[in-house]
Amino acid sequence: GQNIDQPTEMTATEGAIVQINCTYQTSGFNGLFWYQQHAGEAPTFLSYNVLDGLEEKGRFSSFLSRSKGYSYLLLKELQMKDSASYLCAVRNSNYQLIWGAGTKLIIKP
């Protein structure tokens, strides 16, 4: 079967750095997405990786290793507003999006 694994919950401190990991097993690969979802709100697009390496976008960076079936989302200089769930999703060879259950990130002062 196809699945995406990511930690259920993580806690970090305001101003610090946190890395959220995502491992995947899918039938083929056509890109990996990270979304942010605040409680009671819509998921919003954060990043897209299709080639190996690091994509940086402000305080957020996303890394991909296709050979390892692995990605991480790196959040720097954490702010209280970063408290949210972070969803990892992989597009397989049929262009279907396979979703992880999300990682709830709790930021403490």
Add this chain to the structure above:
Amino acid sequence: ETGVTQTPRHLVMGMTNKKSLKCEQHLGHNAMYWYKQSAKKPLELMFVYNFKEQTENNSVPSRFSPECPNSSHLFLHLHTLQPEDSALYLCASSPREGDQETQYFGPGTRLLVL
């Protein structure tokens, strides 16, 4: 309005009721999606419409009935639901199905079935 909108935002219904969820996108996209999101579970794709044609039905029970009258509007008709159907129902759109573009989500309808 811009983006993807959904109404109602919250819905409580009994198992014998009939209700409909509405989604509208103002992005000029041609693909629209219904997802079910339950606590601590991955998003479950329910239905996909591409250029108004249904292209995917992920073994969804017949008590859920989608309708896509045009590329901007998507409905989910609900009847004789079960308590386990209580969840957040998300609508999304993208330029086309199966392309490299990201999906844009609406805020969702929080459904409670009593």
